[in-house]
Amino acid sequence: MKQVLLILMVAFAPLSAYATLGESTPSIESxxxxxxxxxxxxxTKMISQEVDTGKNKSLKYQVSIIKAxxxxxxxxxxxxxxxxxxxxxxxxxxxxxxxxxxxxxxFKTTKTAGLGLRNTQVSAKNLMVNIYGVTGDFHxxxxxxxxxxxxxxxxxxxx
Amino acid sequence: xxxxxxxxxxxxxxLNLSSCNSGTSSSSPAPAPTPxxxxxxxxxxxxxxxxxxxxxxxxxxxxxxxxxxxxxxLDHILMDTGSVGLKIDASQMxxxxxxxxTQTGSGLPISVCNLYGSGYxxxxxxxxxxxxxxxxxxxxxxxxxxxxxxxxxxxxSCSSEGQQVVFSDVGARGIIGINPIINVANNLNFxxxxxxxxxxxxxxxxxVPYLNVNPVGYFASDNNGQIISLPAATANSNxxxxxxxxxxxxxxxxxxxxxxxxxxxxxxxxxIGKFTVTTEGVAYDSMFDSxxxxxxxxxxxxxxxxxxxxxxCPPTATQWQSVASSYDGSGTxxxxxxxxxxxxxxSSIMPFWGIQSSQGSGLYGLPFYYGKTVYLGxxxxxxxxxAGPTWGFTNSN
Numbered sequence: 114m115k116q117v118l119l120i121l122m123v124a125f126a127p128l129s130a131y132a133t134l135g136e137s138t139p140s141i142e143s144x145x146x147x148x149x150x151x152x153x154x155x156x157t158k159m160i161s162q163e164v165d166t167g168k169n170k171s172l173k174y175q176v177s178i179i180k181a182x183x184x185x186x187x188x189x190x191x192x193x194x195x196x197x198x199x200x201x202x203x204x205x206x207x208x209x210x211x212x213x214x215x216x217x218x219x220f221k222t223t224k225t226a227g228l229g230l231r232n233t234q235v236s237a238k239n240l241m242v243n244i245y246g247v248t249g250d251f252h253x254x255x256x257x258x259x260x261x262x263x264x265x266x267x268x269x270x271x272x
Numbered sequence: 273x274x275x276x277x278x279x280x281x282x283x284x285x286x287l288n289l290s291s292c293n294s295g296t297s298s299s300s301p302a303p304a305p306t307p308x309x310x311x312x313x314x315x316x317x318x319x320x321x322x323x324x325x326x327x328x329x330x331x332x333x334x335x336x337x338x339x340x341x342x343x344x345x346l347d348h349i350l351m352d353t354g355s356v357g358l359k360i361d362a363s364q365m366x367x368x369x370x371x372x373x374t375q376t377g378s379g380l381p382i383s384v385c386n387l388y389g390s391g392y393x394x395x396x397x398x399x400x401x402x403x404x405x406x407x408x409x410x411x412x413x414x415x416x417x418x419x420x421x422x423x424x425x426x427x428x429s430c431s432s433e434g435q436q437v438v439f440s441d442v443g444a445r446g447i448i449g450i451n452p453i454i455n456v457a458n459n460l461n462f463x464x465x466x467x468x469x470x471x472x473x474x475x476x477x478x479x480v481p482y483l484n485v486n487p488v489g490y491f492a493s494d495n496n497g498q499i500i501s502l503p504a505a506t507a508n509s510n511x512x513x514x515x516x517x518x519x520x521x522x523x524x525x526x527x528x529x530x531x532x533x534x535x536x537x538x539x540x541x542x543x544i545g546k547f548t549v550t551t552e553g554v555a556y557d558s559m560f561d562s563x564x565x566x567x568x569x570x571x572x573x574x575x576x577x578x579x580x581x582x583x584x585c586p587p588t589a590t591q592w593q594s595v596a597s598s599y600d601g602s603g604t605x606x607x608x609x610x611x612x613x614x615x616x617x618x619s620s621i622m623p624f625w626g627i628q629s630s631q632g633s634g635l636y637g638l639p640f641y642y643g644k645t646v647y648l649g650x651x652x653x654x655x656x657x658x659a660g661p662t663w664g665f666t667n668s669n
Contacts, residue, residue, distance in 0.1 A: 205387050210432040227326055227618055229442055229565035231389035233435055236580050245389040247354040249543030252630050268581060271630045
């Protein structure tokens, strides 16, 4: 699969929150207010990524990169105006209740199995999550399978 | 992070140790062990006290009220080289009343939100004498984890970071973090004082420099490092492995560093003293992590199993190749390869189990330790491996 990456800087503005899984992009604004008191000011870059799937279909989604308090870098993936995935890396995990929104209860109650002390894996109908890490270095990916743009391999979210 | 700490407040119930007597504990109060020269304790690796763990190492630890003979011995404490500090599930404690570490000024007991990859562990901070084999760490901070099913008393700022860590899910009654950095800055975790059902984040008034300490680094002797030795595993098995954890490096006749050791320097400024690993041209920080129960790496050329696409399942046995080197680029890099097989099911011991990480990260989990003797030099130590933290090994059997 040939991949063409087009990186366009659409916006470069101070922003102080996360978007929420499954919500529309304006959720960023409301989340700003909800989290402004607990998250220091961060900078968001809006990146448009175009992937040539090789079948005359190009795949477009946006990636916002947020530098949050605690050296946490959060990526939010937006397609058709909705946040279909989030990923992060940092000294701790971000506020997942805010980040996962309405999917948070399902995340909390879906038990992982077998992967031990270092991993949290949720494989549910509506939500896929993989978190792993050690002291001071945590990584996570979460996405909504039904909102995943056609042609996008979830593996690409690990890069 | 400090700002985050200052802001979040939630209702909670004060942890009450005396109410946590219902779980299984491995013994009743017992006399303190007689100090001896023994610096070796047994490691059991496998599935733990309830058979639910995989590739998980455990040791036995005794905690006592400081300077008394009121003690409890706990088997199946998860031996973790990737974290720092002894923490025990409250449900595993008998009536032992370890004194609380209290905030200077308010006098209120301090609680800590610890974070692992599998989630958060909310725990009270306490003082204890810690005995392992014949070694003693006197009056050090330990923690008692709120492992009740009802987590409503945990502050939202803690419980929003993930799922609750359930140590019984990995066959353990608690965890002992024996990382070479030997302590963790208090501001890496969220700390609280709790009273009358609510917890307030704190950054001031913590009376000890570290709420998380590696007990081995606080032993009276044999405190500059440790040696982990496990037998080889050549196939999946439901038979536990038995090995040894030996304290000290070059301090006794049984902990000498051999001349043929392969070793690298860890970064003394990293939280857990990581060294550098390069695979497929990508470099990242990593370590020999006994708390990871698999090989964790990113390799786009090895297929993963649907539907999660998390577990590697190559059609035939394959080798993952990597190179470990000192964090500062000094010394001789070490080639490390892992045999990866597609798992057909879960076993207590799974030497060829690989899990996909994000690109540019990964850990050498317990399967790395099989068939090796691993030498960990603590920060501040100076040995033939160099200045600690140091990570070395020989292929022992």
